[in-house]
Amino acid sequence: MPGANIDLLLVGVSHxxxxxxxxxxxxxxxxxxxxxxxxxxxxxxxxxxxxxxTCNRVELYVAAEDADRAATGLAEVLAxxxxxxxxxxxxxxxxxxxxxxxxxxxxxxSSLDSLVVGEPQILGQTKQAYDAAVQHGTAxxxxxxxxxxxxxxxxxxVRRETAIAxxxxxxxxxxxxxxxxxxxxxxxxxxxxxxxxKMSELAARTLRTHxxxxxxxxxxxxRAEELAQRFGADVADWSDLRGALTAADIxxxxxxxxxxxxxxxxxxxxxxxxxxxxxxxxxxxxxxxVEPAAGELADIYLFDIDALQKVAGEHRAEREExxxxxxxxxxxxxxxxxxxxRSRQLGPMVSALQxxxxxxxxxxxxxxxxxxxxxxxxxxxxxxxxxxxKLLHLPMTALRDADPDEVVSMVQxxxxxxxxxxxxxxxxxxxxxxxxxxxxxxxx
Amino acid sequence: MVVNLxxxxxxxxxxxxxxxxxxxxxxxxxVGLRRGAENAGRVLLxxxxxxxxxxxxxxxxxxxxxxxxxxxxxxxxxxLIAAVFLLTSLRYPLTAAGAFAVPAVVALILLARLAPxxxxxxxxxYLPAMGxxxxxxxxxxxxxxxxxxxAAVLAIVYLFQDRGLKRKxxxxxxxxxxxxxxxxxxxxxxxxxxFPVFTLAIVTGAIWxxxxxxxxxxxxxxxxxxxxxxxxxxxxxxxxxxxGAGWRGRRAAWLTLxxxxxxxxxxAAYFIRHAV
Numbered sequence: 075m076p077g078a079n080i081d082l083l084l085v086g087v088s089h090x091x092x093x094x095x096x097x098x099x100x101x102x103x104x105x106x107x108x109x110x111x112x113x114x115x116x117x118x119x120x121x122x123x124x125x126x127x128t129c130n131r132v133e134l135y136v137a138a139e140d141a142d143r144a145a146t147g148l149a150e151v152l153a154x155x156x157x158x159x160x161x162x163x164x165x166x167x168x169x170x171x172x173x174x175x176x177x178x179x180x181x182x183x184s185s186l187d188s189l190v191v192g193e194p195q196i197l198g199q200t201k202q203a204y205d206a207a208v209q210h211g212t213a214x215x216x217x218x219x220x221x222x223x224x225x226x227x228x229x230x231x232v233r234r235e236t237a238i239a240x241x242x243x244x245x246x247x248x249x250x251x252x253x254x255x256x257x258x259x260x261x262x263x264x265x266x267x268x269x270x271x272k273m274s275e276l277a278a279r280t281l282r283t284h285x286x287x288x289x290x291x292x293x294x295x296x297r298a299e300e301l302a303q304r305f306g307a308d309v310a311d312w313s314d315l316r317g318a319l320t321a322a323d324i325x326x327x328x329x330x331x332x333x334x335x336x337x338x339x340x341x342x343x344x345x346x347x348x349x350x351x352x353x354x355x356x357x358x359x360x361x362x363x364v365e366p367a368a369g370e371l372a373d374i375y376l377f378d379i380d381a382l383q384k385v386a387g388e389h390r391a392e393r394e395e396x397x398x399x400x401x402x403x404x405x406x407x408x409x410x411x412x413x414x415x416r417s418r419q420l421g422p423m424v425s426a427l428q429x430x431x432x433x434x435x436x437x438x439x440x441x442x443x444x445x446x447x448x449x450x451x452x453x454x455x456x457x458x459x460x461x462x463x464k465l466l467h468l469p470m471t472a473l474r475d476a477d478p479d480e481v482v483s484m485v486q487x488x489x490x491x492x493x494x495x496x497x498x499x500x501x502x503x504x505x506x507x508x509x510x511x512x513x514x515x516x517x518x
Numbered sequence: 519m520v521v522n523l524x525x526x527x528x529x530x531x532x533x534x535x536x537x538x539x540x541x542x543x544x545x546x547x548x549v550g551l552r553r554g555a556e557n558a559g560r561v562l563l564x565x566x567x568x569x570x571x572x573x574x575x576x577x578x579x580x581x582x583x584x585x586x587x588x589x590x591x592x593x594x595x596x597x598l599i600a601a602v603f604l605l606t607s608l609r610y611p612l613t614a615a616g617a618f619a620v621p622a623v624v625a626l627i628l629l630a631r632l633a634p635x636x637x638x639x640x641x642x643x644y645l646p647a648m649g650x651x652x653x654x655x656x657x658x659x660x661x662x663x664x665x666x667x668x669a670a671v672l673a674i675v676y677l678f679q680d681r682g683l684k685r686k687x688x689x690x691x692x693x694x695x696x697x698x699x700x701x702x703x704x705x706x707x708x709x710x711x712x713f714p715v716f717t718l719a720i721v722t723g724a725i726w727x728x729x730x731x732x733x734x735x736x737x738x739x740x741x742x743x744x745x746x747x748x749x750x751x752x753x754x755x756x757x758x759x760x761x762g763a764g765w766r767g768r769r770a771a772w773l774t775l776x777x778x779x780x781x782x783x784x785x786a787a788y789f790i791r792h793a794v
Contacts, residue, residue: 349766
């Protein structure tokens with residue numbers, strides 16, 4: 075029966091409903107995706123299947139013949155995977171159907187359901203999930219519509235039209251952005267890493283990707299050499315700290331010292347030797363490595379962990395504000411998607427109804443047009459065709475705009491009233507959906 | 519006092535309109551009203567520069583070259599500031615500078631075009647009759663003022679950016695800012711280019727004034743001559759201090775602003791003397 079329902083069913087767990095202990099048991103490794111998808115499509119109620127598996131969520135999206143039966147089957151698959159009884163997993167599971175499932179998919183792809191709202195990775199992960207389904211032949215017309223024509227488009231629009239992902243929220247990204255506002259491009263800049271601990275390593279990795287030249291300095295030279303070797307950095311001797319600071323454009327301080335190692339007097343000396351060249355000091359150590367008063371000196375730009383975290387907090391709050399705008403985009407696109415879907419599903423019935431009316435009109439024209447010339451007959455035919463179109467316009471619009479719950483009964487009523495035979499829903503692009511989708515994915 | 523409306527052509531108004539919209543877009547971006555407005559602003563600025571160039575060309579064709587009077591020279595200076603900013607902004611992120619430079623261009627061109635008509639002062643030399651030396655002086659001074667004005671805009675942005683970073687206002691400096699080193703380097707480059715031009719302007723001006731004194735028996739030492747020399751000294755100190763003592767950053771920005779302030783006073787003195 076053609077109707078308004080979108081045969082999409084979602085069953086899954088996410089950071090909102092399940093602790094990491096549950097999520098990690100459900101997570102699917104990339105090389106096990108094919109088997110997992112095959113297991114899903116082996117369920118009799120499932121026609122198509124895709125699976126998003128990240129550290130924050132495991133979600134199964136399926137096109138279902140019978141949503142209730144499919145939901146039970148999917149819950150059993152997940153429980154089996156987690157090695158628990160279905161009842162034990164039930165408290166962590168959520169499911170959505172029809173437009174609600176589509177809305178959830180749109181929100182996930184747009185990063186509105188992410189742990190860090192606006193994070194960019196989820197869109198790529200959603201694309202990978204769909205590509206895998208296409209590659210393994212488990213994606214069809216329903217998933218193609220929901221992912222390709224829906225979720226990816228919505229996610230792009232959200233990124234383009236809102237500032238949800240504009241400002242970074244991680245401390246390392248914010249530190250890099252601050253430094254860039256002082257010294258510009260990193261490619262010809264010298265970065266001094268003071269300390270050789272875990273935080274220094276993270277900083278070195280981030281800055282290396284931006285093309286900076288690194289120098290590591292540490293009280294224990296051996297540890298500095300070890301870190302420098304991993305990142306192709308130079309090593310400076312601790313006794314030459316003043317010289318290394320003078321040569322640097324950016325300093326990342328992350329030692330485990332209990333007192334500031336970069337004292338105000340030392341920075342004053344360095345500042346004098348730098349002859350006005352600005353110096354960016356990123357102090358990510360706790361306790362702090364740089365004496366706070368150094369930040370008051372002209373041409374010295376000091377950002378400590380509190381400042382960086384404060385900015386991160388502000389950016390997170392901004393993202394939450396932007397999320398409201400993004401939700402509006404999702405709702406708008408969902409409305410369009412449902413309308414498009416309904417119009418596609420109602421197409422065959424509408425065609426049958428139009429053919430029925432036009433057939434009657436043509437028969438009547440033939441009946442009363444004996445003895446008239448072709449020109450007159452055509453004029454009469456056009457007149458009646460035009461009348462049929464106008465008469466059908468309002469009911470067809472009402473059918474497309476009707477409440478989803480009403481549509482099925484309305485369609486049945488139309489079919490009974492006009493003696494139309496039931497017509498199956500025929501997607502617009504029935505032929506080889508998976509093939510065309512995979513081509514598109516390859517193209518992108 | 520007669521307003522110089524006769525000098526305003528349709529092209530002038532179109533150029534002013536394009537500049538004004540560009541200025542509004544740059545300002546809208548800087549106060550965060552509209553994201554991406556700077557791209558539209560740059561397009562409008564390019565349109566304004568093209569129209570302004572055509573306007574200057576049309577005036578030359580009509581016999582009024584860009585250095586024939588103070589308003590024409592001011593219009594040329596406005597054009598140079600706009601063109602230099604446009605070209606520089608293609609390579610560097612200078613949205614914040616646009617919010618200062620483009621409104622300044624609009625103000626300068628309006629001041630030039632809506633200012634009272636110049637009238638020869640009793641015993642004064644009328645500018646078109648100034649001779650080649652005078653024309654060379656005006657041309658060089660105009661170029662120098664335009665380049666210094668651009669350096670001053672960069673210095674203003676530097677000081678704002680510096681304050682934003684000191685206050686850890688990342689969003690403000692990140693979205694609309696230009697790296698401090700870039701601003702400092704560009705401003706220094708402008709001063710380095712503008713200084714020899716301004717030096718030549720002062721030399722030609724001094725010779726010209728001396729000749730006028732001999733010709734007309736007038737040797738008054740006007741305040742603007744002293745301000746011009748003071749300005750020249752300020753920029754000389756800036757360049758020497760940068761090369762010799764490594765003066766950069768905030769100090770260099772303040773000195774650039776001080777130097778430009780002197781330049782602006784000289785221009786204002788000329789303008790008032792010839793317009794009122």
